[in-house]
Amino acid sequence: xxxxxxxxxxxxxxxxxxxxxSYDIVLGRGMTAQFGLFxxxxxxxxQTALLVADEHTRKLAAPxxxxxxxxxxxxxxxxxxxxxxxxxxxQLARLYDALYELKADRRTPVIAVGGGVVGDLAxxxxxxxxxxxxxxxxxxxxxxxxxxxxxxxTAINHPRGKNLIGAFHQPKGVWIDTDHLATLPxxxxxxxxxxxxxxxxxRDAELFEILECHAPALRNGHASILPSIIARCCxxxxxxxxxxxxxxxxxxxxxxxxxxxxHAFEIVGAADHWLHGEAVAAGMMCAVRLAQxxxxxxxxxxxSRQEQLLRAFDLPxxxxxxxxxxxxxxxxxxxxxxxxGRLRFVLPRCLGEVGLVDHVPLAEVRQxxxxx
Amino acid sequence: xxxxxxxxxxxxxxxxxxxxxSYDIVLGRGMTAQFGLFxxxxxxxxQTALLVADEHTRKLAAPxxxxxxxxxxxxxxxxxxxxxxxxxxxQLARLYDALYELKADRRTPVIAVGGGVVGDLAxxxxxxxxxxxxxxxxxxxxxxxxxxxxxxxTAINHPRGKNLIGAFHQPKGVWIDTDHLATLPxxxxxxxxxxxxxxxxxRDAELFEILECHAPALRNGHASILPSIIARCCxxxxxxxxxxxxxxxxxxxxxxxxxxxxHAFEIVGAADHWLHGEAVAAGMMCAVRLAQxxxxxxxxxxxSRQEQLLRAFDLPxxxxxxxxxxxxxxxxxxxxxxxxGRLRFVLPRCLGEVGLVDHVPLAEVRQxxxxx
Ligand SMILES: NC(=O)c1ccc[n+]([C@@H]2O[C@H](COP(=O)([O-])OP(=O)(O)OC[C@H]3O[C@@H](n4cnc5c(N)ncnc54)[C@H](O)[C@@H]3O)[C@@H](O)[C@H]2O)c1
Ligand SMILES: NC(=O)c1ccc[n+]([C@@H]2O[C@H](COP(=O)([O-])OP(=O)(O)OC[C@H]3O[C@@H](n4cnc5c(N)ncnc54)[C@H](O)[C@@H]3O)[C@@H](O)[C@H]2O)c1
Ligand SMILES: [Zn+2]
Ligand SMILES: [Zn+2]
Numbered sequence: 001x002x003x004x005x006x007x008x009x010x011x012x013x014x015x016x017x018x019x020x021x022s023y024d025i026v027l028g029r030g031m032t033a034q035f036g037l038f039x040x041x042x043x044x045x046x047q048t049a050l051l052v053a054d055e056h057t058r059k060l061a062a063p064x065x066x067x068x069x070x071x072x073x074x075x076x077x078x079x080x081x082x083x084x085x086x087x088x089x090x091q092l093a094r095l096y097d098a099l100y101e102l103k104a105d106r107r108t109p110v111i112a113v114g115g116g117v118v119g120d121l122a123x124x125x126x127x128x129x130x131x132x133x134x135x136x137x138x139x140x141x142x143x144x145x146x147x148x149x150x151x152x153x154t155a156i157n158h159p160r161g162k163n164l165i166g167a168f169h170q171p172k173g174v175w176i177d178t179d180h181l182a183t184l185p186x187x188x189x190x191x192x193x194x195x196x197x198x199x200x201x202x203r204d205a206e207l208f209e210i211l212e213c214h215a216p217a218l219r220n221g222h223a224s225i226l227p228s229i230i231a232r233c234c235x236x237x238x239x240x241x242x243x244x245x246x247x248x249x250x251x252x253x254x255x256x257x258x259x260x261x262x263h264a265f266e267i268v269g270a271a272d273h274w275l276h277g278e279a280v281a282a283g284m285m286c287a288v289r290l291a292q293x294x295x296x297x298x299x300x301x302x303x304s305r306q307e308q309l310l311r312a313f314d315l316p317x318x319x320x321x322x323x324x325x326x327x328x329x330x331x332x333x334x335x336x337x338x339x340x341g342r343l344r345f346v347l348p349r350c351l352g353e354v355g356l357v358d359h360v361p362l363a364e365v366r367q368x369x370x371x372x
Numbered sequence: 373x374x375x376x377x378x379x380x381x382x383x384x385x386x387x388x389x390x391x392x393x394s395y396d397i398v399l400g401r402g403m404t405a406q407f408g409l410f411x412x413x414x415x416x417x418x419q420t421a422l423l424v425a426d427e428h429t430r431k432l433a434a435p436x437x438x439x440x441x442x443x444x445x446x447x448x449x450x451x452x453x454x455x456x457x458x459x460x461x462x463q464l465a466r467l468y469d470a471l472y473e474l475k476a477d478r479r480t481p482v483i484a485v486g487g488g489v490v491g492d493l494a495x496x497x498x499x500x501x502x503x504x505x506x507x508x509x510x511x512x513x514x515x516x517x518x519x520x521x522x523x524x525x526t527a528i529n530h531p532r533g534k535n536l537i538g539a540f541h542q543p544k545g546v547w548i549d550t551d552h553l554a555t556l557p558x559x560x561x562x563x564x565x566x567x568x569x570x571x572x573x574x575r576d577a578e579l580f581e582i583l584e585c586h587a588p589a590l591r592n593g594h595a596s597i598l599p600s601i602i603a604r605c606c607x608x609x610x611x612x613x614x615x616x617x618x619x620x621x622x623x624x625x626x627x628x629x630x631x632x633x634x635h636a637f638e639i640v641g642a643a644d645h646w647l648h649g650e651a652v653a654a655g656m657m658c659a660v661r662l663a664q665x666x667x668x669x670x671x672x673x674x675x676s677r678q679e680q681l682l683r684a685f686d687l688p689x690x691x692x693x694x695x696x697x698x699x700x701x702x703x704x705x706x707x708x709x710x711x712x713g714r715l716r717f718v719l720p721r722c723l724g725e726v727g728l729v730d731h732v733p734l735a736e737v738r739q740x741x742x743x744x
Contacts, residue, residue, distance in 0.1 A: 089461055100532050128500070131525065131538045131619075153503065160472050166503045167539060247503075 012231045016150065016238040018170060018245055025150060025174040025234050027227055035064050035175065036071030039109060042172045043134055046107040049073040050099055052122035053113045054082040057140050060180050061113035064138070076102045080121065087121050087156040087163075095125040099133075109134040109172065115141035115188075116148035120163070123154030127169030135171040140180040142192025143277060146199070146233035147255075149174050151241040168246055176234075178227050189221055191277030193313045194258075198284060199233045201306060202257050203240075205352035207232050212305070215312035254354050257346040258284030261319075264331035268323050274316070281315035290368045291347035296357060299350035318372040325369045329362060384603045388522065388610040390542060390617055397522060397546040397606050399599055407436050407510075407547065408443030411481060414544045415506055418479040421445040422471055424494035425485045426454040429512050432552050433485035436510070448474045452493065459493050459528040459535075467497040471505075481506040481544065487513035487560075488520035492535070495526030499541030507543040512552040514564025515649060518571070518605035519627075521546050523613040540618055548606075550599050561593055563649030565685045566630075570656060571605045573678060574629050575612075577724035579604050584677070587684035626726050629718040630656030633691075636703035640695050646688070653687035662740045663719035668729060671722040690744040697741045701734060 012027040026038065039049065049068055053061035058079045065075045078098040080086045095110075102108065110133050112122035119137055126135040137149035155166030181189065200208030210229065217223035237255070244251040262283030265274060288306055291297040307317050319328070332343060343360045384399040398410065411421065421440055425433035430451045437447045450470040452458045467482075474480065482505050484494035491509055498507040509521035527538030553561065572580030582601065589595035609627070616623040634655030637646060646654075660678055663669040679689050691700070704715060715732045 089465060093461060096530055096537060100530060100536070124500075128496075128537050128539055130536060131527070131540055155503070158468055158472060164472070164502060165468060165500050167500055168503055 012227060014231055014234045014238055016170070017242050021152075021170045021245075023171055023173050025176060025231075025238070027176045027178070027231050027234070029177060029179050029227065031175070031177045031179075032063050033067055036067030036069070036073070038173065038175060039068060039073070039111070039136060040071040042136070043107060043109055046109060046134070047072070047074060048102050048104060048108045049075045049111055050095075050102055050104065050108060051075055051077045051111045051113055052080065052095060052118055052125075053077065054080050054086065054115075054118050056082050056183075057114040057118065060140055060183070061111075061138075064111070064113065074102075080118065082117070084117060084157070086117055089156065089165075091121055092125055092156055095122065096129060099125070099129050104129065104133065106130050106133065109136050111136040111138060112149075113138040113140060115139070115144045119144055119148050120153075120155050120166075123169055123171070124156055124166055127154050127167040132169065135169060137171045137174040138180075139174070139176060141184055142181060142189050142230075143195055145176050145178075145230050146192065147195050147237065149176075150234055150237045152245065174234075176227075176230060178230065181221065181226075186221070187275060190219070190313050190315060191275035193218065194277035194281040194284070194310070194315050196229060196233055197306070197309055197313070198255075198257050198280065199236045201284065201288075201302075201348055201351065202254050202346070202354045203236045203352060204232065207236075208305075208309070208351055212309055215309060219313055250356055253356055254346050257348070257354055258287050260332055260343075260345055261286040261328075264328045265319050265323065267331045268327045269320060272320055278316050281310045281313075282317060282319050285310065285317045286319070286368050287345060288348055289371070290345060290360070290364065291349070291357075293364055293368065294347070294357070294360070296347050296349060296355070299348075302348060302351055305351070319369065321372060325366060328369055329366060332365065384599060386603055386606045386610055388542070389614050393524075393542045393617075395543055395545050397548060397603075397610070399548045399550070399603050399606070401549060401551050401599065403547070403549045403551075404435055405439055408439030408441070408445070410545065410547060411440060411445070411483070411508060412443040414508070415479060415481055418481060418506070419444070419446060420474050420476060420480045421447045421483055422467075422474055422476065422480060423447055423449040423483045423485055424452065424467060424490055424497075425449065426452050426458065426487075426490050428454050428555075429486040429490065432512055432555070433483075433510075436483070436485065446474075452490065454489070456489060456529070458489055461528065461537075463493055464497055464528055467494065468501060471497070471501050476501065476505065478502050478505065481508050483508040483510060484521075485510040485512060487511070487516045491516055491520050492525075492527050492538075495541055495543070496528055496538055499526050499539040504541065507541060509543045509546040510552075511546070511548060513556055514553060514561050514602075515567055517548050517550075517602050518564065519567050519609065521548075522606055522609045524617065546606075548599075548602060550602065553593065553598075558593070559647060562591070562685050562687060563647035565590065566649035566653040566656070566682065566687050568601060568605055569678070569681055569685070570627075570629050570652065571608045573656065573660075573674075573720055573723065574626050574718070574726045575608045575724060576604065579608075580677075580681070580723055584681055587681060591685055622728055625728055626718050629720070629726055630659050632704055632707055632715075632717055633658040633700075635707055636700045637691050637695065639703045640699045641692060644692055650688050653682045653685075654689060654691050657682065657689045658691070658740050659717060660720055661743070662717060662732070662736065663721070663729075665736055665740065666719070666729070666732070668719050668721060668727075671720075674720060674723055677723070691741065693744060697738060700741055701738060704737065 014025040110126035139145040139149035152170035155163035158164035262279040265279040386397040482498035511517040511521035524542035527535035530536035630652045634651035637651040
């Protein structure tokens with residue numbers, strides 16, 4: 001995608017308030033030269049730092065070694081293969097080896113430079129090496145900027161279940177440089193926009209309206225408003241996480257809007273290689289229709305507004321016709337959010353407000369999946 | 373070892389106060405029939421439970437499935453090979469598989485029945501599966517009862533470093549049935565006594581005196597006083613952990629009395645197959661002599677009292693003469709507790725009181741190792 005033309009450094013800051021685990025998300029453009037000071041301020045005593053990137057983000061990570069070196073860090077860069085299959089015990093062991101080689105001590109930060117895959121894997125390594133190293137997130141996909149780098153969830157996959165092995169481990173800081181988006185494939189970028197739309201629907205009607213206004217520019221990544229939109233998403237995620245850090249009260253579940261359907265699409269439709277945000281987009285359309293069908297939705301304009309916005313971002317608005325309905329239903333019932341076979345959904349009541357709805361009859365869900 | 377003759381159930385309870393992570397250590401004898409209720413009370417909603425044991429403790433774990441079944445748990449038992457080498461990514465992956473097979477959900481407890489190896493491995497699996505499952509400790513070695521099952525440290529080994537991969541994850545409850553000691557090899561039992569002596573020296577002069585009084589009976593495991601001694605050790609460990617849960621203030625380090633020397637003995641003397649407590653015993657003797665040499669020790673009777681007590685438990689009181697002094701010094705400098713080559717020791721000031729001493733000159737330590 002083409003980024004907005006480089007301008008002056010426009011810095012923004014969002015604080016995630018979690019008592020002793022509080023941290024700042026710093027947002028701006030062209031901030032590489034400041035990175036060393038950022039990390040040094042967080043970790044006055046550290047001598048070493050491990051950067052982690054994947055094959056596509058190594059060229060974003062390498063320049064960060066310069067300011068880190070100037071700030072007195074001895075650094076190493078571990079590069080993992082790009083892609084979801086790197087969230088494995090095998091790649092985890094490689095990061096442990098890299099930390100050992102670096103002679104990491106308890107102050108050595110792990111700095112994740114990449115999308116959610118790098119963040120989740122490097123974050124889990126940080127959570128577990130020496131019973132916990134400081135973690136710095138440098139998200140380079142839109143999804144990672146607005147979602148995975150904030151909130152402290154880290155994970156790898158079990159051969160039988162995604163994100164089945166993980167830990168809560170909050171970062172010490174998040175560094176969002178929107179210039180990093182310049183090299184991101186446009187389809188990945190738009191997939192991230194689905195999560196942005198999600199925040200509007202679940203918590204922020206005004207954000208949704210801003211997205212509607214700026215849809216054409218946002219679609220192409222040419223929106224000077226993008227950094228402030230990312231900051232707004234981070235603030236929403238931060239608020240939810242502040243109130244439900246360990247996913248105990250149920251509040252954090254609202255972030256899964258569109259995801260119960262979406263996960264089923266990712267599994268059953270694996271051969272069609274949808275990106276996560278694409279599956280979530282179609283999933284949000286199913287969820288809003290389900291809310292309407294169940295009489296839960298109070299604002300009848302929402303389904304069409306949501307559809308139009310997703311279309312404007314070139315995102316799919318329904319599952320593919322050849323996906324088997326019963327297979328989708330079965331996948332949803334195996335979903336972690338389904339307790340003992342009962343189906344649970346995050347459903348919108350109106351723009352900016354969702355609720356958790358338990359015991360949704362299977363027949364209603366089937367109907368939604370049949371109407372496409 | 374021979375246990376004390378079976379009497380009535382003598383229950384004791386020690387609470388570890390860690391706010392929302394508080395838990396009880398229940399102590400007694402012949403309590404198997406009550407185990408189901410104990411776990412059910414902690415976890416009213418759980419449907420499944422994974423027991424973890426090693427080859428030697430599986431016969432202690434199997435009977436626990438009966439009361440668990442009566443309390444409504446569907447259980448599975450995972451058995452790992454006995455020994456330190458089971459604290460590996462490989463055995464960890466096997467426990468993840470077992471949890472998956474059991475269809476574990478976030479309420480499924482992992483119940484560790486064994487020594488520190490089972491506790492550390494199963495504890496780390498519990499810390500990381502599904503971002504955290506409830507953990508119940510059923511320690512079956514004396515070391516695990518007084519030390520490893522309390523305090524929330526879980527870990528596996530990296531090929532290059534012991535306990536290098538781990539997490540803090542407090543158990544929901546600890547179940548100490550001293551009848552489980554009946555099958556423990558006497559050498560393992562006496563090795564555990566070294567840690568008991570340690571608690572006396574670092575925090576509890578009265579405990580030390582009780583040990584002196586009852587040494588002959590304790591030596592053979594024939595001491596009706598044993599459960600109350602274990603409870604006392606748990607209370608000390610609990611107090612230290614309560615004040616320094618995440619090993620941040622330095623207080624928790626006092627639990628490492630004798631361990632800087634001891635770890636070096638375990639590494640350099642690996643071929644001599646000392647048990648951990650044996651190395652710690654000789655390590656405590658080196659530490660007390662070092663304290664004396666540095667003029668730190670205020671009570672000159674301590675070295676001989678400590679030596680006599682350790683001798684009474686058949687524990688070694690000095691490193692073996694053929695261990696190379698320079699190799700021992702090198703191992704100590706690589707120890708995690710040595711920051712940047714400076715040697716740090718936990719040294720006694722008097723019976724029941726120790727302090728952290730930094731910057732100990734290498735020459736003094738060498739002298740202690742040469743005088744054997
Ligand atoms: N921890 C959380 O809270 C959380 C939340 C949501 C998603 N996730 C996880 O995040 C992962 C998905 O994250 P993702 O969508 O960022 O995928 P990703 O990390 O795989 O990145 C997508 C692709 O873009 C490439 N890439 C990344 N940044 C780039 C850049 N700036 N320029 C060029 N190429 C770049 C990557 O190499 C990869 O090929 C999933 O594993 C998901 O489980 C975690
Ligand atoms: N997490 C912590 O805070 C902590 C503290 C201290 C030690 N540790 C760890 O604990 C481990 C050592 O623990 P350990 O000394 O209990 O060793 P262990 O678990 O290996 O047990 C010693 C031996 O006794 C056997 N055994 C255990 N209970 C038995 C019983 N009742 N009857 C017959 N045989 C029995 C075991 O199978 C093993 O062969 C080390 O890995 C160490 O790192 C952890
Ligand atoms: Zn998502
Ligand atoms: Zn020990």
